[in-house]
Amino acid sequence: MNYRHAYPYHFIVGALFLYLLFFIVPSLMGIYYSFTDWNRYSDQVRFVGLENYRAIFAAKSVYYQYIGNTLKFTLISNLVKIIPALFLALLFTDNLRGEHVHRTILFFPATLSFIVIGLVFRSILHPEMGFLNQTLRNLGLGFAAKGWLIHPRWAWFSIYAVDAWRGLGYVMTIFIAGLQSIPRTYYEAASIDGAGFFHKLFSITIPMLKPAITVNLVFGITYSLRVFDIIFVLTNGGPGRVTEVMNTAVFREFALGTYGVGVALSTVLFVVMGVVSVLVIRLMNRGEVEQ
Amino acid sequence: MKRLSVILVVCAVFVLTASVVVGAKDMVITEMISQGWTTQADEDLARVFTEETGIKVDRQIVPAAQYHDLLKAKLNAGEAPDIFWSQTNPFAIKTELDPEKNCVDFTDEPWVGVMNPQRLPAVSYNGRVYGLMLWINSPEFTFFYNKTLFNELGLTPPTTYEEFKKVCTVILNAGIIPIFEFTSQGWHQVLPFAQIGGRYEELHPGLYEQLNNNQIKFAEIPTMLLVLQQLKETADLGFYGPNFLANDRPQTVEALATRKVAMTLENPGLEKQIRQAYPDCKDEFGIFLIPYADNQTYPFNPNGPARFAYKMGKNIDAVKKYFEFLTRKENLQYKLDHTPEWTNIDVTVDIKQGWLPMEEELISKIPPEKFKLVLQSGVKYFNEQWMEVGKDIEAMYIGALTPEQILQNIDERREKMAKAQGDPAWR
Structure with missing residues (x-):
């Protein structure tokens, strides 16, 4: 069959035009504006070269902390979602009684808005009146009651936990779809050969799940690098500025009217996101290419 | 068809x-x-x-x-x-x-x-x-305090920072949190610093004008540094209580009415709210000026x-x-x-106003020359960064920023805004 005739190139012209207009052009404009002093107070936009980037990467810049926080969030939030989600997916594809109910319950938080999650968890995690600390105290575990969202030591921990609670079901659902596409015959053959759970996991499940892992990693990394909502509603970057990330900083720059610095920060984030995503995809596909 | x-x-x-x-x-x-x-x-x-x-x-x-x-x-x-x-x-x-x-x-x-x-x-x-x-x-954001509790503990409203510390210590020793502070909304913690702008101007005559003409920086004003240090000390001594970072404004009425706390920075109308929500509360309330840096100026805004x-x-x-x-x-x-x-x-x-006796009492005691414009109304490029200053003060309370850094941050943000607007004083 001649595929070139089946799908001629002009079929993509419309979609390509819209993509260029609404994604590529604004992105390029954003990169251009990051080299200007674009701000709310003046109608004139002057080219300032690397000044905005110099401000971001200056020796005493607070943005280093925000970049570090963003990378830390990316690493930890993905670890605490992907690993448990994989095991939950394995559990819920193993003919567990009521597995559909369990899957629905776990997926449900992903359907809630961040505002609702923020209001609910701010209440649950309140140090005095919150459900969590009250329960701990009632169980005689008062020593474990902490200032979950107000103490610098616990604020990040609470964000990871709430983020995992919200995102776990989504990641798990992608894994379940991947697991269901693995032929059962592989496992049956492995069982006959005497393979145990971990042997099957590392020799069949994980290699066959690579596409699902890649999807979860790319989605997870791009979400984490762009994280804003969950932090905004839970801590608003606090206490102080302990939980500030790149996008909360972008938001504050826009609020201050210094758009140039804001888009420069976004551009830095865009570059990091692009590099990391390409690396992850290449890393995950390397085995397949070699095969 | x-x-x-x-x-x-x-x-x-x-x-x-x-x-x-x-x-x-x-x-x-x-x-x-x-x-x-x-x-x-x-x-x-x-x-x-x-x-x-x-x-x-x-x-x-x-x-x-x-x-x-x-x-x-x-x-x-x-x-x-x-x-x-x-x-x-x-x-x-x-x-x-x-x-x-x-x-x-x-x-x-x-x-x-x-x-x-x-x-x-x-x-x-x-x-x-x-x-x-x-x-x-009204006298806006002065210290609103439980007068009955103060009388029971033999206390009078403080007029200097040292007196204020002694008052707070006595209240704390009585098992009551001296001050209800909340930082969760991001703005309240800036008030004790900004409402006493008159005191800065009193100790440094012409300060507002100098600040507006970029002839002096916040970081060069010792009284501002002193006030931030005193605020930090207030938090460190436990006068705000252990969980003040989680407090929120709607809790103020209950906290005052039930004597969980003795005072807070609020408007006099808080008394009306307490009477309405807690009719059994028989305590009397009053107001006094913010005593940081020994301030006795009235916050005119x-x-x-x-x-x-x-x-x-x-x-x-x-x-x-x-x-x-x-x-x-x-x-x-x-x-x-x-x-x-x-x-x-x-x-x-011509509507029927309802001034409270505590308001009239405070205003009647203050000489006209002590009515001073608050910092946020007298100085350019400060009000715009109010919430950012609030974040910085919260960071100071948890030890992530020093008072000196807060003042430097204020100066940097003022410079950024002034330059973006082409303010001639910053060229």
Whole structure:
């Protein structure tokens, strides 16, 4: 069959035009504006070269902390979602009684808005009146009651936990779809050969799940690098500025009217996101290419 | 064919009828408000306005910690609601709102005369009036304290920082948290620093002018550093209690009425709220001036939150009707009578005001020369960064920033804003 005739190139012209207009052009404009002093107070936009980037990467810049926080969030939030989600997916594809109910319950938080999650968890995690600390105290575990969202030591921990609670079901659902596409015959053959759970996991499940892992990693990394909502509603970057990330900083720059610095920060984030995503995809596909 | 024509005619009639009905009865004006600036009385008035005109008011109340940034982001994106509230300041109105670009000019509206003329500069720009400010004229954000508790503990209102510390220590030793502070909304923690601007000016005559002309920096003013150090010490000594970072303003009434705390920075109307919510509370309350840096100046502030209308909004006539409605005498009286935290409204209309004895008592004791303009109303590029300063002060409380760094940050942000506007003093 001649595929070139089946799908001629002009079929993509419309979609390509819209993509260029609404994604590529604004992105390029954003990169251009990051080299200007674009701000709310003046109608004139002057080219300032690397000044905005110099401000971001200056020796005493607070943005280093925000970049570090963003990378830390990316690493930890993905670890605490992907690993448990994989095991939950394995559990819920193993003919567990009521597995559909369990899957629905776990997926449900992903359907809630961040505002609702923020209001609910701010209440649950309140140090005095919150459900969590009250329960701990009632169980005689008062020593474990902490200032979950107000103490610098616990604020990040609470964000990871709430983020995992919200995102776990989504990641798990992608894994379940991947697991269901693995032929059962592989496992049956492995069982006959005497393979145990971990042997099957590392020799069949994980290699066959690579596409699902890649999807979860790319989605997870791009979400984490762009994280804003969950932090905004839970801590608003606090206490102080302990939980500030790149996008909360972008938001504050826009609020201050210094758009140039804001888009420069976004551009830095865009570059990091692009590099990391390409690396992850290449890393995950390397085995397949070699095969 | 005939059948098709009938269907098309019916559809056309339906669409036209629907659009006429929607246009006449379902006009909605959107109003965005920060949580602490509005009360049930505003909700009631909006409902009466809807009954009278058929125009609905969709009131969007936003948590205070997010309001400032959200409003500015919406204005910058060209997506502001029909009505938005903003903390006013004649110095900041250009940078905060850019009124000529974003706000409806109300100069010729008859209700402009309802506002106290002293408040007009705060809602005006280049001689045009853009906002409607219906706000109180009380001793704003002084220390509100439990007078009965103070008497029981043999305490009198402090006038110096050392006296203040002694008072707090006695209260703490009695098992009561001395001060109710909340940082969760992002703004309250800045008040003790900014409301005593008169004290800075008193110790450094001409300071406001020097700051506005960029002849001196915040970081060069020892009294400001001292006040931040004293604030930090207040937190470190436990005078705010262990979990003050999680406190929120709505808890204030209960905390004061049940003696969980002894004092807080609030408006005198808090007493009315306590009487209403806790009728069994027999304690008496009073107010005293913020004693950081031994301040005894009265915080005079002609500015306050005000309503503005979005110039690019599609319902400007409806907004004008709404503002006219709000400024009618009977509606102003309703607002005052049903807002427990207010004792008066600063308007020229002859309504029945309800000043509290504690307000009159405090004001009567203060000599005229001690009435001083607060920092945020006297100094450029400070009010605009109020929430950022709030974040910095919170960071200082947890040990992540030093008082010196806070002042440097204020200077850096002032420079950024001034340069962006081409302020000649910063060239």
